[in-house]
Amino acid sequence: MQPPGAGSAIERFAHYLQSPHAPIPKGKKHHIALKAVILIPSLNYQTSPIATIPPSSFADLFNTHLLQPILTIQAFLPLLTARLSPAEKFQPPKVLVFTPSIISSINPPFHAPEATVCSALSAFTDVLTAELRPLAIPVTHVQLGTFDFSGFTPSWNHRGDQHSGGGQYGLLPPPEGMDTNSWPDSARHAYGRNYLSQSSSAISAGRIRGMRGSSLRDLHNAVFDVIDGSNTSGVVRIGLGASVYGFVGRWVPRGLVAWMMGIRKVDELATWQSSSYNSPRSIGTDNGDISHESFVAVPLEHVGDAHVWKEG
Numbered sequence: 001m002q003p004p005g006a007g008s009a010i011e012r013f014a015h016y017l018q019s020p021h022a023p024i025p026k027g028k029k030h031h032i033a034l035k036a037v038i039l040i041p042s043l044n045y046q047t048s049p050i051a052t053i054p055p056s057s058f059a060d061l062f063n064t065h066l067l068q069p070i071l072t073i074q075a076f077l078p079l080l081t082a083r084l085s086p087a088e089k090f091q092p093p094k095v096l097v098f099t100p101s102i103i104s105s106i107n108p109p110f111h112a113p114e115a116t117v118c119s120a121l122s123a124f125t126d127v128l129t130a131e132l133r134p135l136a137i138p139v140t141h142v143q144l145g146t147f148d149f150s151g152f153t154p155s156w157n158h159r160g161d162q163h164s165g166g167g168q169y170g171l172l173p174p175p176e177g178m179d180t181n182s183w184p185d186s187a188r189h190a191y192g193r194n195y196l197s198q199s200s201s202a203i204s205a206g207r208i209r210g211m212r213g214s215s216l217r218d219l220h221n222a223v224f225d226v227i228d229g230s231n232t233s234g235v236v237r238i239g240l241g242a243s244v245y246g247f248v249g250r251w252v253p254r255g256l257v258a259w260m261m262g263i264r265k266v267d268e269l270a271t272w273q274s275s276s277y278n279s280p281r282s283i284g285t286d287n288g289d290i291s292h293e294s295f296v297a298v299p300l301e302h303v304g305d306a307h308v309w310k311e312g
Helices: 005-016 055-080 104-108 113-137 186-199 216-227 241-250 255-261
Strands: 034-037 094-100 139-144 235-238
Touching: 005 055, 034 216, 055 094, 055 113, 094 104, 094 113, 094 216, 094 235, 104 113, 104 241, 113 139, 139 216, 139 241, 216 235, 235 241
Parallel strands: 034 094, 094 139, 139 235
Antiparallel strands: none
């Protein structure tokens, strides 16, 4: 939802809710009530060492996976906090925020995009819950595990091949960024072996190899229970591994989790190659030479009398 058109779209939706509608031609008209707002951010994230992710990729990631969901909820807040239905027994709508929980629970190596975005969305949901609680608007954080999508995948995906998306059980597609050939030589030397080891481990990418994910019917029932008020919990964990990985992330040492995922000590690092990375201390000059000093321009009106670093 883009901010410029969000206001007009919400206005049209509010007008639709305030007007009576008939379910069939010439039938009795009724007002439609807004029962819930369900926010499902993207579930597909790149996996790669932090050193190999361009800054532009991080900027795009935060804009599409983090900023847009926040702006969507922000656009709906005026609608949620206003009484639209003339019914006597008015019930405020519910807010459901879905996030994958396995990776953000254990924060494994090479999953910085997903771990960062999901952790930020979880914190945002906590703050949203605290703000809407006095208004009697319940917010539920649905933490997702792994589900069985075998009934929704093409027949060629049932050959039994094992991949990071679940192989023969037709789970989610493998995460992006599995090719290490595009990495600089030094990055491939430093991270390549551990990256490939954790990518092929039994518990990487939010899956447990050899185990079928939870049924989508369980997810449907969990969402229905929250919407109709049967489940009033602030956090609902659903899907294979959602609860187990939460326990592992809270109580199991990080080093042990990394070792179980195949992460091992790198005994020898590659020789430094200045062409492998773009050094922030090198800037171009008008005559084509390279200067080894860089300067950061800071507007004086924003810093006042504070001391700032000027020379890089």
